[in-house]
Amino acid sequence: MTILPDLSDLVVEQVSVTNDVTVTVHAARPMASCPCCGTSSQRVHSHYIRTLRDLPASGRSVHLNVRVRRFFCQERTCPQKIFAERFPSLTLPRVKFTLRLQEALREMGFELGCEAGARLGKRLSYPGSPDTILRLVKQTQLPLVSSPRVVGIDDWSWKRGLRYGTLICNLENNRPLDVLPDRSVQTVSAWFEKRPSVEIVSRDRSSEYAAAISKGAPQALQVADVWHVGKNLRESVQTLLARCRAEIRRALHVQAMTKQEREEREPEPEEEKRPARSRSEQQAHLARRAQKLDRYEQVIELHDQGHRVADIASRVGISGRTVQRWLRNGSFPEARRRRRRPSLIDPYERYVLQWWHEGNRNGLQLYRALRAQGYKGSPKAMYNYLATLRAPRADSSRSAPSRPRERKSVLSSPAPLENFSAQRATWLFLCQPEKLNETQQEELTLLRQASPSAETAYRLAQAFMQMIREHTGHQLDTWLGEVEASYLPELKSFAKGIQQDKAAVLAGLTLPWSQGPVEGHVNRLKLIKRSMYGRAKLPLLRQRVLRSA
Ligand SMILES: [Zn+2]
Numbered sequence: 001m002t003i004l005p006d007l008s009d010l011v012v013e014q015v016s017v018t019n020d021v022t023v024t025v026h027a028a029r030p031m032a033s034c035p036c037c038g039t040s041s042q043r044v045h046s047h048y049i050r051t052l053r054d055l056p057a058s059g060r061s062v063h064l065n066v067r068v069r070r071f072f073c074q075e076r077t078c079p080q081k082i083f084a085e086r087f088p089s090l091t092l093p094r095v096k097f098t099l100r101l102q103e104a105l106r107e108m109g110f111e112l113g114c115e116a117g118a119r120l121g122k123r124l125s126y127p128g129s130p131d132t133i134l135r136l137v138k139q140t141q142l143p144l145v146s147s148p149r150v151v152g153i154d155d156w157s158w159k160r161g162l163r164y165g166t167l168i169c170n171l172e173n174n175r176p177l178d179v180l181p182d183r184s185v186q187t188v189s190a191w192f193e194k195r196p197s198v199e200i201v202s203r204d205r206s207s208e209y210a211a212a213i214s215k216g217a218p219q220a221l222q223v224a225d226v227w228h229v230g231k232n233l234r235e236s237v238q239t240l241l242a243r244c245r246a247e248i249r250r251a252l253h254v255q256a257m258t259k260q261e262r263e264e265r266e267p268e269p270e271e272e273k274r275p276a277r278s279r280s281e282q283q284a285h286l287a288r289r290a291q292k293l294d295r296y297e298q299v300i301e302l303h304d305q306g307h308r309v310a311d312i313a314s315r316v317g318i319s320g321r322t323v324q325r326w327l328r329n330g331s332f333p334e335a336r337r338r339r340r341r342p343s344l345i346d347p348y349e350r351y352v353l354q355w356w357h358e359g360n361r362n363g364l365q366l367y368r369a370l371r372a373q374g375y376k377g378s379p380k381a382m383y384n385y386l387a388t389l390r391a392p393r394a395d396s397s398r399s400a401p402s403r404p405r406e407r408k409s410v411l412s413s414p415a416p417l418e419n420f421s422a423q424r425a426t427w428l429f430l431c432q433p434e435k436l437n438e439t440q441q442e443e444l445t446l447l448r449q450a451s452p453s454a455e456t457a458y459r460l461a462q463a464f465m466q467m468i469r470e471h472t473g474h475q476l477d478t479w480l481g482e483v484e485a486s487y488l489p490e491l492k493s494f495a496k497g498i499q500q501d502k503a504a505v506l507a508g509l510t511l512p513w514s515q516g517p518v519e520g521h522v523n524r525l526k527l528i529k530r531s532m533y534g535r536a537k538l539p540l541l542r543q544r545v546l547r548s549a
Helices: 099-112 114-123 130-139 185-193 207-216 226-243 245-252 259-265 279-304 309-316 320-329 346-357 363-372 379-389 422-430 438-450 452-470 473-484 489-499 502-510 516-531 538-548
Strands: 010-017 021-027 044-057 060-072 082-084 150-159 163-170 175-180 200-203 221-224
Touching: 010 060, 044 099, 099 114, 099 130, 099 538, 114 130, 130 538, 150 207, 150 516, 163 185, 163 516, 175 185, 175 516, 175 538, 185 207, 200 207, 200 502, 207 221, 221 226, 221 502, 226 245, 226 279, 226 422, 226 452, 226 489, 226 502, 245 279, 245 438, 245 452, 279 309, 279 320, 279 422, 279 489, 309 320, 346 363, 346 379, 346 516, 363 379, 422 438, 422 452, 438 452, 452 473, 452 489, 473 489, 473 502, 489 502, 516 538
Parallel strands: 021 060, 150 200, 200 221
Antiparallel strands: 010 021, 044 060, 060 082, 150 163, 163 175
């Protein structure tokens, strides 16, 4: 009985071991109960052999030959005249596998998916086709969820950019609640209609989810994820600083210039003739263009003064190759339209930032943690991303091909704002001031003094970041009023976005809930989906996501 534990109601007749193990057993009890009327009977009608597969033993497949008796039913009124005895602790009627083998295959299905589960099973002598495993996984009853009170909702892509599904989590215990096939108002609101217990819903800033929640759960308070709001602020500030590059860079010389000179210097950027961009996209594009144009003019100016390429590069803060290309072209190089390619690290951004801000710097550890969550990118891509988090230095990531220090430079070392980049400046603007070192503080002070727009933007950005950090949403109205009075178009357009979703942003700035846990589960879902080689169907995916959490 060592290979058949827990089956004390069976008697082993014979064990034969060849490549496989075959065990012949029969029931220990002399009688059996009729499955139809429950009357027990001892009158045996006949026997037959039922073969079952069981868990492997020491790497060998195990076959059970069960000698099954057929009995006459003793109850005369029973429609079942003859019945076969059953073995409820061993298996179910009409199934070829023992219960414990089914349980093992089900676990393989949940962990690995059907195809991979069946492949591994085959190597370990567990029988079971992908279809069998799929059926076992689908049959599994998931524990019923009690009425959720606080939930988070986010989307995930079936096919990048084409088709999206929805994942809903319980934020009070961080467990996934459901996986929906799409993100339409109809589907999502229907889900909420069936769950009137929901009081709070955390979501991203999509208007589609906002509409669905309003329709399906009008009683619920919607909370916009402040992490996304903070990201929008960062983008607005960066656009603003890029637009102000010329103003900031020339601040140091500005007193030396006559007013007329100043007016001549700023040619209006030409109107772009390109298909529809959203207003903010267009604004960001124009700001980037202004920053580039200013760099271009700076390059030409330094070149005309007879400086060498490498010196110009280090002074302007771009690569030597770019300087050469610009000089060769002889005119301002208009940007080709370029779409930012989505990076594999995007979905983990929040996780990485949190890790970074907790003071962790062990890249290998981070890489392993990301892999475990399903990150498929290279370590190099991850380190590149980390490099953007590092306290910015004037020449980081933009190394000129020559090392200016070794050559004797004609130029004096660059003035502090000569190689200004909006990205770096934005980092300084949004960072908690007490986390900056002395050099960074000096650079920040210079930036703020160089441009009144920058100074206003700095105060407003810091005030907003403080609301995020300290959950002081009650100051939002005052803040919006100050933005309105600031005449900074980038921040006004950011504020306009908030106005359109104000109640939810206010809740986000006041309550502790966030999308972080939902994003974690979305990443897990993607990992599971990938393990299904693109053949994921919703029912199986849903079972695996909800079960393995
Ligand atoms: Zn009966």
